Amino acid sequence: MKRILARNRHLVQRLGFTGITLMAVLTVIPIVAVVIYILIQGAPAISWEFLSGFPRDGMRAGGILPAIVGTLYLTVGTAVFSVPLGIAAAIYLSEYAADTPLTRTIRIAIINLAGIPSVVYGLFGLGLFVLFLKFGTSILAASLTLSIMTLPVIISTAEESLRSVPQAFRTVSISLGATRWQTIRRIVLKEALPGILTGVILGLERAAGETAPILFTGAAFFLPRLPHTPFDATMALPYHLFVISTQVPEMPIQIQYGTALVLLAFVLTMNLIATVIRSRARAKRQW
Amino acid sequence: MEKSLNWREFIITRLIKASGYSAIIFVALIFVFLLREGLPTLGEVELKSLLSIRWYPIEDYFGILPLITGSLIVTLGAALIAVPFGIGTAVYISEIAPRWMREILKPLVELLGGLPSVVLGFLGILVLSPYIRILLDLPTGLTALTGSLLLGGIAVPTVVSVAEDALDAVPRAYREGAWALGATRWQTIWRVTLPAARSGVLTAVMLGVGRAIGETMTVMMVTGNAPVLALKLGSLFSPVRTMTATIAAEMGEVANGSTHYHVLFFIGMVLFLISLGVNIAASSVVFRAKKRAERILS
Amino acid sequence: MVDKIIIENLSLQYSDGTESLRGISLNVREKAVTVLFGPAGGGKSTLLRCLNRLNDLTEVRTSSGRILIDGENVLDPKVDVIALRRKVGMVFARPVVLPMSIRENLTYGLELAGEKRRAKLDEAVERSLKLAAIWDEVKDRLDDPAIALSGGQQQRICLARVLALQPEIILLDEPTSGLDPISTGKVEAALTELKKEYTIILVPHSVQQAARTADYAAFFLQGELIEYDEGKTLFTTPKDKRTEDYVTGRFG
Numbered sequence: 001m002k003r004i005l006a007r008n009r010h011l012v013q014r015l016g017f018t019g020i021t022l023m024a025v026l027t028v029i030p031i032v033a034v035v036i037y038i039l040i041q042g043a044p045a046i047s048w049e050f051l052s053g054f055p056r057d058g059m060r061a062g063g064i065l066p067a068i069v070g071t072l073y074l075t076v077g078t079a080v081f082s083v084p085l086g087i088a089a090a091i092y093l094s095e096y097a098a099d100t101p102l103t104r105t106i107r108i109a110i111i112n113l114a115g116i117p118s119v120v121y122g123l124f125g126l127g128l129f130v131l132f133l134k135f136g137t138s139i140l141a142a143s144l145t146l147s148i149m150t151l152p153v154i155i156s157t158a159e160e161s162l163r164s165v166p167q168a169f170r171t172v173s174i175s176l177g178a179t180r181w182q183t184i185r186r187i188v189l190k191e192a193l194p195g196i197l198t199g200v201i202l203g204l205e206r207a208a209g210e211t212a213p214i215l216f217t218g219a220a221f222f223l224p225r226l227p228h229t230p231f232d233a234t235m236a237l238p239y240h241l242f243v244i245s246t247q248v249p250e251m252p253i254q255i256q257y258g259t260a261l262v263l264l265a266f267v268l269t270m271n272l273i274a275t276v277i278r279s280r281a282r283a284k285r286q287w
Numbered sequence: 288m289e290k291s292l293n294w295r296e297f298i299i300t301r302l303i304k305a306s307g308y309s310a311i312i313f314v315a316l317i318f319v320f321l322l323r324e325g326l327p328t329l330g331e332v333e334l335k336s337l338l339s340i341r342w343y344p345i346e347d348y349f350g351i352l353p354l355i356t357g358s359l360i361v362t363l364g365a366a367l368i369a370v371p372f373g374i375g376t377a378v379y380i381s382e383i384a385p386r387w388m389r390e391i392l393k394p395l396v397e398l399l400g401g402l403p404s405v406v407l408g409f410l411g412i413l414v415l416s417p418y419i420r421i422l423l424d425l426p427t428g429l430t431a432l433t434g435s436l437l438l439g440g441i442a443v444p445t446v447v448s449v450a451e452d453a454l455d456a457v458p459r460a461y462r463e464g465a466w467a468l469g470a471t472r473w474q475t476i477w478r479v480t481l482p483a484a485r486s487g488v489l490t491a492v493m494l495g496v497g498r499a500i501g502e503t504m505t506v507m508m509v510t511g512n513a514p515v516l517a518l519k520l521g522s523l524f525s526p527v528r529t530m531t532a533t534i535a536a537e538m539g540e541v542a543n544g545s546t547h548y549h550v551l552f553f554i555g556m557v558l559f560l561i562s563l564g565v566n567i568a569a570s571s572v573v574f575r576a577k578k579r580a581e582r583i584l585s
Numbered sequence: 586m587v588d589k590i591i592i593e594n595l596s597l598q599y600s601d602g603t604e605s606l607r608g609i610s611l612n613v614r615e616k617a618v619t620v621l622f623g624p625a626g627g628g629k630s631t632l633l634r635c636l637n638r639l640n641d642l643t644e645v646r647t648s649s650g651r652i653l654i655d656g657e658n659v660l661d662p663k664v665d666v667i668a669l670r671r672k673v674g675m676v677f678a679r680p681v682v683l684p685m686s687i688r689e690n691l692t693y694g695l696e697l698a699g700e701k702r703r704a705k706l707d708e709a710v711e712r713s714l715k716l717a718a719i720w721d722e723v724k725d726r727l728d729d730p731a732i733a734l735s736g737g738q739q740q741r742i743c744l745a746r747v748l749a750l751q752p753e754i755i756l757l758d759e760p761t762s763g764l765d766p767i768s769t770g771k772v773e774a775a776l777t778e779l780k781k782e783y784t785i786i787l788v789p790h791s792v793q794q795a796a797r798t799a800d801y802a803a804f805f806l807q808g809e810l811i812e813y814d815e816g817k818t819l820f821t822t823p824k825d826k827r828t829e830d831y832v833t834g835r836f837g
Contacts, residue, residue, distance in 0.1 A: 116559060117531055171677070
């Protein structure tokens, strides 16, 4: 009797493990499938003209240069605002803030920022940057909106990375006559840099792929030229993909897949860079 | 200390401290602007009309109930997918998978979190919805179900990473104790590890749902955009319209300051409050706070 | 012999209620090794961290009393703590080399103090490494990461790093607790040399080490200074019963 029970228990375990493994596989396969499918479908569209040309025939032909450049501008614009602010806020939380009610409020605020729906960011950007501050529908307004959305990602990853630097380094540095800021700049930031960089790239990756926040703050349906100033509106890859897959009738399917591929490549490259930085830093770390 | 702090260090310290407060300021600013643009709704549209079941802004029908039910049914469907698969994957990664498998799976799940939602919506239109239409013999493949399937995928990374975190935080001694008493690894997972991690797993579910309800582009592209009341389970197989999609689809075409404009901000306010509620509830469930970053990233 | 440090009625309590000091008064002689010993939690490390104001980093609930170094009260909020920490160097229990090369570890403090001249820095590196008795072991690989050294070598790098700043007082908090006997011997030998030039306060990791190294010894128990005397007197003929019990191994 006991033996049967025991065998049953192991049978149950084997079945259970198989089931769970299957679930994990089913979760992961679609991800890989999506990437491969877009790669296969989109690759034929990729040509020099597609990457470096302007759209023609109501976007049904030609290239997507303005969208590529626009996404680059928006990513850089987002970085300009969110990276310094995010890292500074992370330094505050990790190096200066004591555990007070104020600090806890800051943490709750960060978690909430991370949870706000992206379209609500779009509304906020429209209300504050486009209308109230009169930036208009512009790269500036869109970048600022994306910055605030990216901020919680950068703050949290940077803070985690700063905190992982051993406390003993700080104590030793201070005991050798360093000020707090000198310690941060020369030891803590230097050691935390790979982790911070990983977080920054992952945050910007998300910003680069977002559509909803730029819908009413900076995205242009079609531009015959590249934007000249931060106060111009711009095309962007994710918005362009949305437009050509839903708003333009008789859109050649190849251009759609090609655009999706370029967007995916943009995002995946950033993801890859972040992953490489992280794993190399982990391998190199001496503490 | 003061003496050695030169002016440069003084300024830098001040800047850092000011940046520290920025998150609070932004949350407050967002709320203020949503209120500023959204609250006039209550003066312009009767509450009875606002809570009606007809959303047809061109003729001044601003009933937001269909949008709310639309969001709910899509989110419910997404949760039915994301919760079991998310927790299952988390259990696999944390308890069952060999190390090398973990090293492959974690970045892949993270990758899913980084896929632009517009790409998923795009594939939803071109690939998923035709299948659904044919498979279920529906007039259109752009249904709440289509949205739920994709949204489930979008919510999975959140659920996986938070739940995995919670499972990781269960002390090894718990498991060893169970093994020492003769439990199999399977029994240990169900009777010891998961129960011990339940608050974290609950957080994972809440954050996953929060992620799903706020998702915009994918649902706008694949759910068919029909603002009809969705109260029955059967509504899963017909087109719906979510709150997020309504804002995204219509804000571009309204006149600033019009009633329609105010109502869209009002909906934004509702979404903001929902996400506030979910996140405050989730963050009050205390478990290891250390990996907060990973959770936000997913 | 001159009193380098005069501690007057020093009391301190941490915010979390842990280890504290109660009414410590103690005169530390110049150019000698003063040993602070006793069971764990007696306040020895706390006292060390008061001397270079490292306690500023910790949350202190209350503190009172004075610490005069060369006649100046270092607990005064107006004191330049950066200058103080250059004057009062500290070596910690666990060797913590900074994540940089051996040379950079040595020059870190000097560069912070504004020293940029290469020749001065090189000279300081060589001088302090020799003083810490590790020059021969590392002179050919000064630009290697310091973390690659053994624990005993790392601890002597830490000592050299303090010496590079030419302090007047060196605090050592159980500097040999993680080291093998040979490394321990090297550190102790270095201390014997160093006390000709520096005022040294050592928290030893054992009574034996205390007895080996002490010119003066102070026995601490639960935040109080029980007995303070010349080393050879205190370890052979302690006056207090508790000191005797501890020294002879009856507790602790």
